[in-house]
Amino acid sequence: MRKNKQATIIDVASEAGVSIATVSNVINRRKVPMSPETIRKVEEAVVRLGYRRNVMATNLSRRRSNELGLILPHFGGYYGRFAEKLEQKFHSYGYHLSVFSAAGMDPEVEERHIEHLLQRRVDGLVSHGLAISVHSTQQLVGEGTPLVFFNGWGWPGDITKVAVNLDFAKASSQAVQYFLAHGCRAVFYAGRRKGMGANEQRIEGFLAGLGDRAESTVHALLDAGELGVAGTLDEALRVSGDLRPIGIYTFNDALALELIAECHERGIRVPDEVQIIGMDNEHFAKASFPSITSFEMPVELQTSLVAAFLMRQMGEELDEAGTLLLDSYLAQMKGHELLIDMDMVVRNSTQN
Amino acid sequence: MRKNKQATIIDVASEAGVSIATVSNVINRRKVPMSPETIRKVEEAVVRLGYRRNVMATNLSRRRSNELGLILPHFGGYYGRFAEKLEQKFHSYGYHLSVFSAAGMDPEVEERHIEHLLQRRVDGLVSHGLAISVHSTQQLVGEGTPLVFFNGWGWPGDITKVAVNLDFAKASSQAVQYFLAHGCRAVFYAGRRKGMGANEQRIEGFLAGLGDRAESTVHALLDAGELGVAGTLDEALRVSGDLRPIGIYTFNDALALELIAECHERGIRVPDEVQIIGMDNEHFAKASFPSITSFEMPVELQTSLVAAFLMRQMGEELDEAGTLLLDSYLAQMKGHELLIDMDMVVRNSTQN
């Protein structure tokens, strides 16, 4: 072992009195037959020298990076949890995960990340449906990089194999129906246009939830981004006249919290006059006053599915749990989109 | 270019009609003189072939991974933002960042991550002060891996070069003094023992903030982890008798929010009867009702400092901004700990 440097496989080989090929064999627990004696000698040498295999050399030699990439809109809230879970899943499949933030969808930043990932020769990629451009996607797919989206809608099937999406539409339907079933005489959706795909899904579901009561029920779609929180509440109150209570379904818990604060400010009682349902089930949803009825993000399930799909696309052997999971969900795919149900968590911002 | 494979430097060389050394030279913009003609030929070949340098080979050859590691308690809130910013900073220095979550300080998980980072031959590491064990730290330092902590207190100087810490103690002092200056007749700190180092800093500052009024002012340290939110409020109310208003300084905004909800529940007015100051300035602090007075986390500054310190420790040339930053802060280090001031954001959970 050269001074002051990490021991290499060569050092281990000479220390153990065997060839480097043999060392490699025992380290990788290859299926080739080896005498227990040799194994012992090598393992001892490894410990004695504090040998640690060099991942760069291994990967270069194997011609695969054993690395996967994840591109997120940012690292906050749900996305952070998503990254954390996914990292764990991939690790259990033997892969390293590199996470990037698209930094507010800046196309230049995104471009840079893709290039970087390609240079690292990532074996696969998962991206939020809105975090990368069509151009980048085509490039990736063209290079043959396995890719799975999560929360991506409207990707043409020819460039996308699979998107694992939360079923915001269904959740939204459920929210409306909950309002209707609990006395709301007017219902609203307070969205954020910048939510884009996710926003559209919610609108679609909101409308679907009204169903044949759409005609007879006062309702409206509000853009909180444009109107502001106060403006959104104003508008909902104006449109509903003296119909009470009203139900407001919001893009996410953050907006729900702001609306509730606005109600407090004006002395409007929640949920007596205004009922509110949020989305994301953030930590504060439970702790605010009143606590916020919301939808839980099934991060565990979603990351499991994302991982399983990517592994399959990469031709990796799935463990039993993964196979079962995949099989059970493969059935309910709509085209290349897979939808995951979300559970509503009823709290005190709605009547119950 | 071999079929179906990424072009290599050899392909580019033959395409451009030069040697691979020359290609390497122009790609790396080395300082060796090269004819413009050669450069052009190579660059054209690169484009034509869609050549992309293989990071694994580059790093193996250079004997450095160009990769840095970050170990966090988890990916939520402040930590997520921290990771995102730090990634950007390091990227601008030409380094890749791999982020890991210690997953609730599980020593086994931590061990695994360290081992993994070492196998990847990371050029340096930054870790939250509580996310890695003394043992791991010694190991890393022993191997000669540059290491900088953030929010780490009480690390012996011989194994730690530098810790870039938020000055929770000073902020806590400030919180108490604010309470005292705004009519509070009893003050409390509601902490979380599991916050450990960060918790101790707050306690220290809280006490210091009382100063010579400690004797004459009713105060107490409460452990919300043990008492629960309701219990914490009970205790504060009990201890303060009919002194009003009281001030409660909380470990973080999440706890502040819970306390506020508890007050609402009981019809206790905030801030008239109970004033509250949180910590972290989470998004919801602004949106809750009443909005929460809190301390802003200077993530931008902290990550800049962390990056600058690590770069210096790695013998990397700092840019001008980095040098200036370092110089200005080097002066105010206490031993190997550097303290960053935090700004209080006054909102409606306190009198003003």
Add this chain to the structure above:
DNA sequence: CTGTTAGCGCTTTCAC
């Protein structure tokens, strides 16, 4: 200015 060549540390045939 450009090319030759010896590695970087490990994997993987293919003989022995």
Add this chain to the structure above:
DNA sequence: GTGAAAGCGCTAACAG
């Protein structure tokens, strides 16, 4: 069972 040797793709002296 074990080892010799040919790479993996690139960098960095060192010649020329």
